[in-house]
Amino acid sequence: xxxAEKHRPGRYRPRRWLRALTAPAILLAITIGFFWKLVLTxxxxxxxxxxxxxQVLPWFQFQAGEWHRGHFPLWDPFPAxxxxxxxxxxxxxxxxxxxxLFSLPLNNGWIRQAYLHWYFVLTRFLAALFCYWLCRDLKxxxxxAIVAGTVFALGGYIGATDWPQMVxxxxxxxxxxxxxxxxxxxxxxxxxxxxxxxxxxxSWLSGHHQIPILLSVAVTAIWACHIFRRRRxxxxxxxLAALFCxxxxLTAGLQALPAYEYGKLAKRWVDLPGPVGWNEPxxxxxxxxxxxxxxxxxxxxxxxxxRNGDPLIGVVAVGLAMAALGLAIRNxxxxxxxxxxxxxxLLALGAHSVFHGLLYATVPLxxxxxxxxxxxxxxxxxxxxxxxxxxDRLSSRRATRWLRRSGTVLVVAGLALFLLxxxxxxxxxxxxxxxxxxxxxxxxxxAGLFWAGSRRQLPPPGMAVGCLMLILLELxxxxxxxxxxxxxxxxxxxLRKMAQTADIAAFLKRNPWPVRVDLDDQExxxxxxxxxxxxxxxxxAASLPANFLAxxxxxxxxxxxxxxxxxxxxxxxxxxxxxxxxxxGGLNVYQNPGAFPRVWTVHELLRLEKRELIGRYLADxxxxxxxxxxxVGEPVPALEACSEGEQARLLRREPGxxxxxADMRCRGMVVLSDAFFPGWNATLDGRPARIYEVYGGLRGxxxxxxxxxxxxxxxxxxxxxxGIMTALGVLGACLLSLRDRKRPPxxx
Numbered sequence: 001x002x003x004a005e006k007h008r009p010g011r012y013r014p015r016r017w018l019r020a021l022t023a024p025a026i027l028l029a030i031t032i033g034f035f036w037k038l039v040l041t042x043x044x045x046x047x048x049x050x051x052x053x054x055q056v057l058p059w060f061q062f063q064a065g066e067w068h069r070g071h072f073p074l075w076d077p078f079p080a081x082x083x084x085x086x087x088x089x090x091x092x093x094x095x096x097x098x099x100x101l102f103s104l105p106l107n108n109g110w111i112r113q114a115y116l117h118w119y120f121v122l123t124r125f126l127a128a129l130f131c132y133w134l135c136r137d138l139k140x141x142x143x144x145a146i147v148a149g150t151v152f153a154l155g156g157y158i159g160a161t162d163w164p165q166m167v168x169x170x171x172x173x174x175x176x177x178x179x180x181x182x183x184x185x186x187x188x189x190x191x192x193x194x195x196x197x198x199x200x201x202x203s204w205l206s207g208h209h210q211i212p213i214l215l216s217v218a219v220t221a222i223w224a225c226h227i228f229r230r231r232r233x234x235x236x237x238x239x240l241a242a243l244f245c246x247x248x249x250l251t252a253g254l255q256a257l258p259a260y261e262y263g264k265l266a267k268r269w270v271d272l273p274g275p276v277g278w279n280e281p282x283x284x285x286x287x288x289x290x291x292x293x294x295x296x297x298x299x300x301x302x303x304x305x306x307r308n309g310d311p312l313i314g315v316v317a318v319g320l321a322m323a324a325l326g327l328a329i330r331n332x333x334x335x336x337x338x339x340x341x342x343x344x345x346l347l348a349l350g351a352h353s354v355f356h357g358l359l360y361a362t363v364p365l366x367x368x369x370x371x372x373x374x375x376x377x378x379x380x381x382x383x384x385x386x387x388x389x390x391x392d393r394l395s396s397r398r399a400t401r402w403l404r405r406s407g408t409v410l411v412v413a414g415l416a417l418f419l420l421x422x423x424x425x426x427x428x429x430x431x432x433x434x435x436x437x438x439x440x441x442x443x444x445x446x447a448g449l450f451w452a453g454s455r456r457q458l459p460p461p462g463m464a465v466g467c468l469m470l471i472l473l474e475l476x477x478x479x480x481x482x483x484x485x486x487x488x489x490x491x492x493x494x495l496r497k498m499a500q501t502a503d504i505a506a507f508l509k510r511n512p513w514p515v516r517v518d519l520d521d522q523e524x525x526x527x528x529x530x531x532x533x534x535x536x537x538x539x540x541a542a543s544l545p546a547n548f549l550a551x552x553x554x555x556x557x558x559x560x561x562x563x564x565x566x567x568x569x570x571x572x573x574x575x576x577x578x579x580x581x582x583x584x585g586g587l588n589v590y591q592n593p594g595a596f597p598r599v600w601t602v603h604e605l606l607r608l609e610k611r612e613l614i615g616r617y618l619a620d621x622x623x624x625x626x627x628x629x630x631x632v633g634e635p636v637p638a639l640e641a642c643s644e645g646e647q648a649r650l651l652r653r654e655p656g657x658x659x660x661x662a663d664m665r666c667r668g669m670v671v672l673s674d675a676f677f678p679g680w681n682a683t684l685d686g687r688p689a690r691i692y693e694v695y696g697g698l699r700g701x702x703x704x705x706x707x708x709x710x711x712x713x714x715x716x717x718x719x720x721x722x723g724i725m726t727a728l729g730v731l732g733a734c735l736l737s738l739r740d741r742k743r744p745p746x747x748x
Contacts, residue, residue: 027150035121045117054527061530075656080553081675130178132146141391144395151313152380172203174381218343227241252729267545271370281367321386323393324389344375404451407447517536519537519567537559561596562673563598566580567589576592609632611633646662648661663707672700689702
């Protein structure tokens with residue numbers, strides 16, 4: 001008997017794994033079917049919007065190119081005078097799942113649109129799978145957990161958000177809750193607390209700070225409530241919470257440290273007339289603008305009622321969550337998620353909730369999350385989990401009375417919504433209110449389903465299947481026109497405009513390398529530099545280095561200093577510009593006579609006391625920028641005056657690496673018109689050399705007489721330390737898991 005019991009697990013393991021894979025396969029099929037327009041037709045795309053086409057797609061194109069050249073993309077040399085790519089965070093350079101996308105085969109050097117479509121769909125599948133695992137860990141049935149995963153991934157915040165950097169941070173929320181709740185229940189508490197921290201850290205790696213900040217606030221509140229639930233601190237839970245925080249900080253390191261370094265030296269646009277710096281809080285009126293207005297709470301159940309972001313999760317999901325509260329409120333987990341839902345909604349209300357204002361004023365970093373409505377993700381996750389409880393309770397024999405009453409309430413609500421839609425149709429000159437009418441129809445269909453369940457006319461999984469069908473119907477209606485068709489010229493214009501500039505890019509690349517251009521950002525709205533690999537003074541970005549902005553780069557003298565040799569516009573911007581190319585799309589390329597070379601030498605160096613003087617100095621025609629430079633607030637190195645005849649040239653330039661050659665008559669400074677930023681290190685003939693910040697934001701290296709080779713590499717300490725932190729966090733959590741149990745349970 002002992003031998004038989006010993007071999008039983010191995011004997012049935014294939015069947016167990018088959019069962020474990022069935023639900024993920026169903027979720028994958030649901031997700032693919034829901035987004036059939038993207039991956040089954042090739043006629044639609046999610047990239048036809050200003051931010052996706054103009055910003056995200058060029059970022060991904062640049063990173064994919066770098067990965068295929070064998071480089072990890074840390075520095076982006078093309079926008080402005082170059083800036084830290086990983087420091088900006090939003091390009092998602094530190095997010096491991098993105099590395100898979102960037103490593104996939106290119107199509108003649110271009111990232112494939114089909115891969116981007118599957119990336120979009122598989123991200124939602126991961127959200128569904130993670131929520132399914134959370135519900136299964138809470139002892140919900142497989143059908144109920146599948147419904148919950150569908151609600152979380154296809155509805156609410158994730159279902160209505162296309163920014164990958166934001167969705168990528170949101171999809172890890174279920175795993176954070178899964179392992180945090182395990183730790184609170186005492187199930188492999190140490191390893192679970194560490195894993196919860198790791199998954200919160202992965203959320204921070206995603207590329208945008210907003211969701212990670214709000215998620216961190218939510219889970220911190222849960223930890224605090226459990227630690228102090230008996231008034232006196234529970235020191236065991238406090239130690240677990242500290243472990244959770246430690247692993248979250250460690251895992252986030254690869255993105256958090258470079259972003260912090262960059263954030264202190266950059267300015268960010270937050271929907272104000274001008275950008276704000278790191279030490280300037282985002283004004284609360286910006287938060288108020290992006291708060292969830294109380295009226296738009298109706299958008300949770302009525303399609304089309306929203307502003308800033310669609311909160312729709314559907315009549316059925318909300319109804320199931322209410323059923324869970326009515327039938328299972330004594331369950332501690334149900335009470336917890338009810339409180340989480342209320343807290344997420346109060347956070348999303350933003351300026352309409354005094355609690356959000358209190359957090360804004362007292363909790364670090366909350367003011368950086370300028371869109372309180374994004375906290376609706378927390379509400380959506382809680383409701384999705386409650387739907388699983390609702391289905392399991394409504395499928396039991398004790399729920400007959402609740403089903404009948406719920407059906408009656410839904411019929412009344414459906415008829416009321418139909419009357420409202422009819423009134424709008426009559427009194428608004430026959431305008432269509434499809435969202436209200438569809439919500440009414442959903443109410444009536446759900447009522448029929450509930451009544452059928454109350455009379456036991458459904459098979460055991462019938463309630464779950466019926467609810468799933470209605471949820472897909474609701475959410476599918478709301479997303480029916482989200483993706484534009486390729487033949488819809490009114491909506492499919494951003495990618496087409498990008499293609500219309502290919503001839504201009506080809507012309508510029510035929511000119512002596514490297515080329516830096518300026519352009520009309522009203523005509524070319526996308527990141528021209530990252531898309532084509534050409535240096536561009538302007539860029540579509542959420543932030544820029546403060547030293548670049550201080551140079552007042554729109555001035556003619558500054559642009560000549562920066563080597564802006566060409567201007568892309570429909571008409572010349574200033575006198576003296578020479579037409580050198582006319583593009584097929586109506587834009588022309590004008591040459592700017594007098595543009596500086598990309599490398600030159602100077603022998604006069606001044607010291608400015610304040611950064612506010614930079615723009616004034618650069619614009620003053622009395623200063624010969626070709627002969628004189630300056631530093632701000634630091635000692636001036638000694639230079640020598642000598643006769644002309646020096647030569648300096650750029651031998652090699654890659655993202656993150658530059659090689660210069662200079663033939664100096666006497667001791668002077670070699671200037672490169674690329675951005676000065678921490679993390680750039682230089683060598684002069686193989687020996688370490690200091691890089692000076694000259695002209696307010698460029699790089700300069702002092703060189704003695706003779707011929708020299710200067711090399712500069714971008715090796716920021718923030719990335720090195722951050723990478724070590726992330727590796728320690730992930731490996732440490734894995735070791736703790738192995739220590740607690742070598743064979744973790746299979747989630748089925």
